[in-house]
Amino acid sequence: MKKLILVLLGTAGLATAGHAQGVKLGVKAGVNLANYGGDGKKLIEDTFGTDVKSLVGFHGGVMLNAPLSSDGFFAIQPELLYSQKGGRLEEDGDKITFRQSYLDLPVLARINAGGFIFELGPQASLLLSSKTKVEVGGQSNEESDTDGMNKFQVGYAAGVGYQLSSGPNFTIRYNGNFTSIDEDSDKDSKITHQVFQFSVGYLFGGK
Numbered sequence: 001m002k003k004l005i006l007v008l009l010g011t012a013g014l015a016t017a018g019h020a021q022g023v024k025l026g027v028k029a030g031v032n033l034a035n036y037g038g039d040g041k042k043l044i045e046d047t048f049g050t051d052v053k054s055l056v057g058f059h060g061g062v063m064l065n066a067p068l069s070s071d072g073f074f075a076i077q078p079e080l081l082y083s084q085k086g087g088r089l090e091e092d093g094d095k096i097t098f099r100q101s102y103l104d105l106p107v108l109a110r111i112n113a114g115g116f117i118f119e120l121g122p123q124a125s126l127l128l129s130s131k132t133k134v135e136v137g138g139q140s141n142e143e144s145d146t147d148g149m150n151k152f153q154v155g156y157a158a159g160v161g162y163q164l165s166s167g168p169n170f171t172i173r174y175n176g177n178f179t180s181i182d183e184d185s186d187k188d189s190k191i192t193h194q195v196f197q198f199s200v201g202y203l204f205g206g207k
Helices: 002-017 039-048
Strands: 024-037 055-067 074-091 094-113 116-136 139-144 152-163 168-177 192-203
Touching: 024 039, 024 168, 039 074, 055 094, 055 192, 074 116, 074 192, 094 152, 116 168, 152 192
Parallel strands: 024 074
Antiparallel strands: 024 055, 024 192, 055 074, 074 094, 094 116, 116 139, 116 152, 152 168, 168 192
């Protein structure tokens, strides 16, 4: 939590420093297509005898675009997003859904080449909740528990998109984790998040 606060303070400082260059506030929202990665994913699949399938979730939040060049070609864009991640198992009508909710803070280097967007940067994540829903034989049970899970995670994000001069933008982004979801995992049981994000956003004041 302390690390996330430090990153947030650094982001605020960046926005203040870039104010004279036309920092713009924006909002965004969209759909997550999430799954797990790492050797731990294979352990889950071997245990249950079926593949871990992708989970559809939601993300949304705010962003700051701080241009570092006068023409807006290069900028730093920190964002603060609520994001749902996880995976699911399904076989013969029975389902197990793993859904984790995070507060994500990506800080992206962003290139705007004539409207075409290219972005890349690190991402810090704070775990908000973790729910497991089991649906077997027509019965459903859901539990919430974050014990044994890493509350703070470090990862990365990369994406492409298009920015309209009037403000709207559309992006496709991939983000993943260096940190395992579980606290006590080793190399052979490490489980990470793998998420594709499809977003619609709006920068107030245009690009």
